[in-house]
Amino acid sequence: MWKTVLRRLLIMIPQLIILSMLVFLLAKMMPGDPFTGAINPNTDPKQIEALKRAAGLYDPWYIQYGRWVGNLFHGDLGTSYIQHVSVSSLIWDRAVNTFWLSLLTTIITYAIAIPLGITAGRHQDEWQDTAVQVFNYITFAIPGFVFYILGLWLFGFTLGWFPISGSVSASASGFWGVLGSRLYHMILPAILYALITTTGTVQYLRTGIVDNKVEDYVRTARSKGVPENVVFNKHILRNSLLPIAAFLGNTITGLLGGSMIIETVFSYPGMGKLFMDSIGQRDYTTLTALILIFGILTLVGNLLSDIIMSIIDPRIRIQ
Amino acid sequence: MGKEIIQIKDLKVYYPIRSGFWNRITDYVRAVDGVNFSINEGETYGLIGESGSGKSTTGKAIVGIEKVTGGQIMYKGVDITKASNRKKLNYNKDVQMIFQDSMSSMNPRKRIEDIIAEPIRNFENLTTDQERDRVQELLDIVGMPSDAIYKYPHEFSGGQRQRIGVARAVATNPKLIIADEPTSALDLSVQAQVLNFMKHIQQQYNIAYLFISHDLGVVKHMSENLAIMHRGRLVELGSRDEIYKHPMHIYTKRLLSAIPQVDVANREAHKAERERVEHEFLENQSKWYDADGRVFPLQEVTPNHLVALPEGGIRAAIQEEQNEKESD
Amino acid sequence: MAKKTKKQNDAVKDDQTKVSLPPSGFKVIVREIVKDKVALAAFILIVLILIFTFGGSLFLSKSSVSEINIVESYYGWGQNGHLFGTDDGGRDILNMLIMGGRNSILIGISVTVITELVGLVVGLVAGYYGGLIDSIIMRIVDFIQILPRFPIIIVLTTVLSHYNAVTLVWLIAMFGWTVTARYFRSFVLSQRERDYVLASKTSGSSDLKIMFREVLPNITSMIIIDVVLSIAGNIGVETSLSFLGYGLPPTTPSLGSLIAFANDPVNVINRPWLWLPATILLLIISLSVNYVGRALQRAGDARQREN
Numbered sequence: 001m002w003k004t005v006l007r008r009l010l011i012m013i014p015q016l017i018i019l020s021m022l023v024f025l026l027a028k029m030m031p032g033d034p035f036t037g038a039i040n041p042n043t044d045p046k047q048i049e050a051l052k053r054a055a056g057l058y059d060p061w062y063i064q065y066g067r068w069v070g071n072l073f074h075g076d077l078g079t080s081y082i083q084h085v086s087v088s089s090l091i092w093d094r095a096v097n098t099f100w101l102s103l104l105t106t107i108i109t110y111a112i113a114i115p116l117g118i119t120a121g122r123h124q125d126e127w128q129d130t131a132v133q134v135f136n137y138i139t140f141a142i143p144g145f146v147f148y149i150l151g152l153w154l155f156g157f158t159l160g161w162f163p164i165s166g167s168v169s170a171s172a173s174g175f176w177g178v179l180g181s182r183l184y185h186m187i188l189p190a191i192l193y194a195l196i197t198t199t200g201t202v203q204y205l206r207t208g209i210v211d212n213k214v215e216d217y218v219r220t221a222r223s224k225g226v227p228e229n230v231v232f233n234k235h236i237l238r239n240s241l242l243p244i245a246a247f248l249g250n251t252i253t254g255l256l257g258g259s260m261i262i263e264t265v266f267s268y269p270g271m272g273k274l275f276m277d278s279i280g281q282r283d284y285t286t287l288t289a290l291i292l293i294f295g296i297l298t299l300v301g302n303l304l305s306d307i308i309m310s311i312i313d314p315r316i317r318i319q
Numbered sequence: 320m321g322k323e324i325i326q327i328k329d330l331k332v333y334y335p336i337r338s339g340f341w342n343r344i345t346d347y348v349r350a351v352d353g354v355n356f357s358i359n360e361g362e363t364y365g366l367i368g369e370s371g372s373g374k375s376t377t378g379k380a381i382v383g384i385e386k387v388t389g390g391q392i393m394y395k396g397v398d399i400t401k402a403s404n405r406k407k408l409n410y411n412k413d414v415q416m417i418f419q420d421s422m423s424s425m426n427p428r429k430r431i432e433d434i435i436a437e438p439i440r441n442f443e444n445l446t447t448d449q450e451r452d453r454v455q456e457l458l459d460i461v462g463m464p465s466d467a468i469y470k471y472p473h474e475f476s477g478g479q480r481q482r483i484g485v486a487r488a489v490a491t492n493p494k495l496i497i498a499d500e501p502t503s504a505l506d507l508s509v510q511a512q513v514l515n516f517m518k519h520i521q522q523q524y525n526i527a528y529l530f531i532s533h534d535l536g537v538v539k540h541m542s543e544n545l546a547i548m549h550r551g552r553l554v555e556l557g558s559r560d561e562i563y564k565h566p567m568h569i570y571t572k573r574l575l576s577a578i579p580q581v582d583v584a585n586r587e588a589h590k591a592e593r594e595r596v597e598h599e600f601l602e603n604q605s606k607w608y609d610a611d612g613r614v615f616p617l618q619e620v621t622p623n624h625l626v627a628l629p630e631g632g633i634r635a636a637i638q639e640e641q642n643e644k645e646s647d
Numbered sequence: 648m649a650k651k652t653k654k655q656n657d658a659v660k661d662d663q664t665k666v667s668l669p670p671s672g673f674k675v676i677v678r679e680i681v682k683d684k685v686a687l688a689a690f691i692l693i694v695l696i697l698i699f700t701f702g703g704s705l706f707l708s709k710s711s712v713s714e715i716n717i718v719e720s721y722y723g724w725g726q727n728g729h730l731f732g733t734d735d736g737g738r739d740i741l742n743m744l745i746m747g748g749r750n751s752i753l754i755g756i757s758v759t760v761i762t763e764l765v766g767l768v769v770g771l772v773a774g775y776y777g778g779l780i781d782s783i784i785m786r787i788v789d790f791i792q793i794l795p796r797f798p799i800i801i802v803l804t805t806v807l808s809h810y811n812a813v814t815l816v817w818l819i820a821m822f823g824w825t826v827t828a829r830y831f832r833s834f835v836l837s838q839r840e841r842d843y844v845l846a847s848k849t850s851g852s853s854d855l856k857i858m859f860r861e862v863l864p865n866i867t868s869m870i871i872i873d874v875v876l877s878i879a880g881n882i883g884v885e886t887s888l889s890f891l892g893y894g895l896p897p898t899t900p901s902l903g904s905l906i907a908f909a910n911d912p913v914n915v916i917n918r919p920w921l922w923l924p925a926t927i928l929l930l931i932i933s934l935s936v937n938y939v940g941r942a943l944q945r946a947g948d949a950r951q952r953e954n
Contacts, residue, residue, distance in 0.1 A: 015790060026799065029806050141937035143883035145890045146926055149909045157915050164912065260797060261887060264910065276891060279801055287802055294795035302793070384845050411851045424842035441851030487850070 004310045012299055019299070020072075023292045024065050030284040077289040087289045091271065095293075097167050098263070098270035101193075102255040104186050108194035109251065113201040114241070120202065121209025121240070122232065132202065140199045148265040151192040162188040165267035189266045197251065201244055208240030246309040253301025324394070324494055324527060325381070325414075326357040331389035332376050350376045352551035352613065353390070358495065363521065363528040365538040365545030365559075367574065373551040374531045375419075378497040381529065382416045412442040415488040419500040421480035425472040431458075431483055432468035438490045457486040460523075461516050478509035482516060489520055495527045502537060514541060535578050539563060544623075547571050552614035557624035567626045569607050573600045686942035689935040696932060700748035712742045713898050724920050732920040734908070744924055747900035752932070754816055754895075755882030761820040762881075763874055766827025767866075773828070774835025775858050781832075788825045796822045801893040812895055819884055823877075830873060834866055868947050875940035879933055886929060902929045 052058065059067075071078070077087040120132035139147070156164040162184070163169070169181040212218060213236060221231050259272030267273070271290060278286040332351040335344040351373045358364045368374040379385035380400070381392055387400040394414070397404045405411070415438070418424035425434050435454050439445060445453065451468075458467055461482040472480055481501060488496050498517070502510040514537065520526060530541050538545055539559060546556035547570065554568045566572045576596040580589055606629050609615060617625040681687055716737035723732045731740035773784040800818050804810055838844060847857045888894030889903025897904070905925035908914045914921050 015793060018790060019793065022794070026802060030802070031806075137937065137941060138934070141879065141933045142930060143887055143933060145887055145903075146906065146929055146933075149906060149922070149926060153909070153915055157912070260891065264891060275798060275801075279805060279893065282805070287798075291795060291798045291802065294798055295793060298793045298795065379845075382849055384848050409851075411849055416846070416849045418842050418846060420842055424846040426843045426847070437847065437852065438850040487846075 005307055008303055008306050012303060015299060016296070019295045020069060020292065021065065023288060023295065024068060026291065027068075027284065027288040028061070030287070031282075072292075078285040080283050080286050087286050090286060091274065091289060091293070094269060094271045094274045097268065098259050098272065100182070101186050101190060101262075101268065101270060102252060102259070104183075104190040105193045105197065105255055106248075106252060108190055109197045109201070110244075112194060113198040114205065114244070116198065117202040117205025118209065118237070120206040121213075124210055124213075129206075132206070136199050136202055139196050142196075144196055145261045145265060147196055148189070148192050148262055151188065152265060155188055167269050185268070189262050189268060193255070193262050197255070201247065201251075204247075205240055205244055208243060209236055212236045212239050242312045245312055246305050248308060249301040249304030249306075252304075253298045322360055323357045324360050326393040327377075327381065327390070328355055328393065329390035330354045330377065330380060330387065330392065332373070332380055332385060333388040349551045351380065353616075354548070354551075354553055355617070356546050356553065356556055358527050358529060359544075360494070361521065361525040361527055362544065363530050363542045365542030366529060366531045366548060367533065367535060367538055367545060368548035369533055372548040374533075374548050375499055377548070378416070378499045378529060378531045382414055382497045383410060384416075409442055411438070412491045413494045415491065415493040415496050417481075417484050417488045417496060417498040417501045419503055421477060421484050421504070422472060424484060425480065427472055429471070430468065431470055431472070434472070435468075435483065435487045435490055438487065442491050453490070454486075457490055458483075460489065460520060461486045476509075477505050478513060481505060481509075481513050485513070485516060485520070489524070489526070492524060493526060495529065497529045497531070499531045500533070501530075503532065503534065510537070517541070535574060547574065550612070550614055552627065553617055553625075554614050554627045555625065556617065557621075561621070561624040565624070567620065567624075567628075569600045569603050572596050683942050686939055689938040689942075692931060692935045693939065696748065696928070696935075697752070700745055700752060703745035704749045707742055707746055709746070709899070712746050712900060713738060721918065723918070731924050732918075734921055740905070740920060740924060743900040743905060744902075744928060747902045747905055747925065748928055748932075750812070750895060750899060751882050751886055751889075751902045751929075754812065754819075754885045755878045755880075757816045758819045758823060758881040758884070759874055759877040761816070762823035762827050762877065763870065765820070765824040766829075767831050767870070769824065769828040770831025770833075771835055771858055771863070774832040775839060775854070777836075777839070784828075785832075788828055791822060791825050794822070797888070800888065801891065804888075804893045810896060812899060815885070815888075815895060819881065819888075823881065823884075827873060827877070831866065831869075834869060868943075872940060872943045872947055875936060875943060879936040879940060882929075882932060882936075 057064075075088060077091065079085070080087055080090060116132050116135070120129045123129050152164060155161050167182060167185050168178060169185070218231060218235055221235055222228075259270055260275055261272070262268070263270045263272035264276050271293075275287065275290050277283075278290070330351050331349075331353060333347040333349055336346045336348060337344055354373075354377055356364070366374045366377065376385055380387050383399065383402070383405050390400070391398040392400050394410065395408060397408060399405050399408065399410050432451070432454055435457055436450055439450055439453060454468060455465055458465065463479065463482055463486070467475075467479075467483070472483075475483070481504075484501070501517070502513055505513065517528070518541070521528060528541070530538060532538050542559055544556070544558050545562060546553050547562070547568070548554070549570050555562060555566065555571045562571065563575065566575055573596055576593045582589065607615070607627075608629075615627040615629055618628045619625050620628075718737060720733055720735050720737040722729050724730075726732060729739050729741065731744065733739055734743075769784060769788075773781045800822075803818055804815070807814060844857060852860070885894055886901065886903035886906070889901040890907045892904070892907060894903055895901040902925045906922050906929065908918070908921035909926070
């Protein structure tokens, strides 16, 4: 198994390199440099040019790239031209928020998806199955932002059950107070986000159960006299649930990367919202860093999925 | 018998096995491991073996849809294991194939007319009318109704489809047809029908067959000469009479004893015979196969009978034969 | 065996009326839609919406729709001759709905056309030839799928000069083709070692001929299903981008930009006419197109199982 992991990591390295180059290229396409907004516009243009040259802005591209990568390894993501603070500090606060939201969403997603998938598979073609299929179809068909807007309008504005923005109430105090307030702000976006994300898992689980139900090994167990309950839980379920775990990595990175829309609708201060704010302010340093991070997160998510897959695949385990 | 039209020389088809961290090639699956034989004009050559013996792979290599790792296949003086040579000679006009599974070997969305006409369109230049006439002619030969041309494969039974497959193979007047287990997927009653059509066509058009099968009874009915394959190599080859009457390799004997015989009165005797042969096979396996479990090279026992004999050679084998005959 | 006479052959030719249907043909799929009542209803809805948006747009000009007229701003439902009111710039919501609907649908279709074509060719080539070509192509596909789609598209929309709707189509398509390529490649892989492909080779057909004449027709029903679902998905992508403000240029109406009014809490509470009609229209479009696609998929699966 370690061989698979190692090989996967090795494949990831060239992908990382090309990703960083692409992001660098993108950064170069963006207007602006460290001096935008920092220099008095009345300064002699020759002086500005000298300053730029000294800062290495006219160096050949590979030197600039090397410098940028070197900085990355030191954890230096650059300084925001607009807000004049280090990008890392900007991102860190937001990242924490996005992380907790994604975590809560993932938990809710599986808490909903697994029972739904099992019900649909177990009661194939009966009303439970049809109900789940309808639910699936609706959450799949509706574009995310429409779903969130409607959800926010209904539960936030009209019914007033949940707050409509922010991550924590300004008046919250004490550990439990703050925790409670945070959860209260997260719960509506998390539930809505989770409902949209359940589709793939429910469908996959249902198909897995339906396919496994007619497999020969199930028929053998039944003919041996094993009670139906045990047949279902011990045999069918176990084989159907395992593949779901493999998608865990992708689900998480999908959430982290797709957070822009949900955070915009709920004005939730996470990485996605930071991205939207940065693009509005044309803060290109932060944008570059964020894109790089999103890309790396996807790579890590894929790696995680592959590793989990190799662990649970009995063919590889036995080796 | 006519002259030789195709010679297979030391044919090898190996599949690489990759393992280890760097996915390097560590070993090979030796599907076909040095096979030699030749087929004469207008004759039926039987190739027998169990699943995994390499007989299908050999057939596919001869018809050109399997990549050859080593050895040569000589046709019209040219080695057709190279794709370029096959193209130059329009090889597949002369050498065609009948597939085992008639359903999967036909494009489900093509009409019968187009299926049969495909080789004609690729190799000959006929007008649409001439082409249609030829297709009708072919359908006639295999005893199918004329309106079959507008139908699709799924509208026919297995036996009918196989006959259409035969029609397709005969379309360009080939000299050799590789028949890969053509009747294995058919009911017994239909098998006879298809085989008879094949024989009739052979007589009319002087076509040679390489008849690949695991069914000894069928091969006996169809072939004049045959070869027996095991683990990628030939264990015995020769005329039908020689092999059925005087089998020498223990594997051949084992195969022959396994042919079911409808002889109720002597059931016990046959069963005892089968058990004896099986016992002999298991006991002597190490003698008849080399240290790696591979079959020995063929040696000539009589002009039309080659056997993969162990060390000790002909004399030891003939000695054993005599011992057997004495103990009967 | 006697040869057939020419008369008999001609008789067969005239017998064309007894022609049988190919499995999973286009006509069969259409019949499946008609059978499923809900799918039929969805299909009719789609046609109506197309007439509403495309037909309605024939009577409008882009400039008249996006012209700012402060005097008319913020009229509510049915006020002053505006059925759905006006926005902050005095633009009529109904007109923007018609034009925005047309734009969003058009972009969805355009992106799909490009991604299906490119994905089809790439998938066929990679799947059929295998080996090195396949490895290289799949490496590229893997890499593009890693890239964060939305962030990159958003940045590019602000960075590129002469940016317009066509640019947007290409940007979205740039990422979309990888999914279809994967999809078609997996199908070709499953067909490649099938006997009928080998039989065609034996019959002397070239690789190219086999790919297009033999394998491709078997994919047709898959293509149709994928196109329908893809259109729904791409309409979603464009409207999401426009909702964030980085899809279509601000002067071009889109359903997404209309729904974006809901980002302002004031609009949500006080001026629902700004965003509610567009939301409902998009909802109907998404649900209908997806339903038709799903129905086709179910029909396709049933056919495959029959075969």
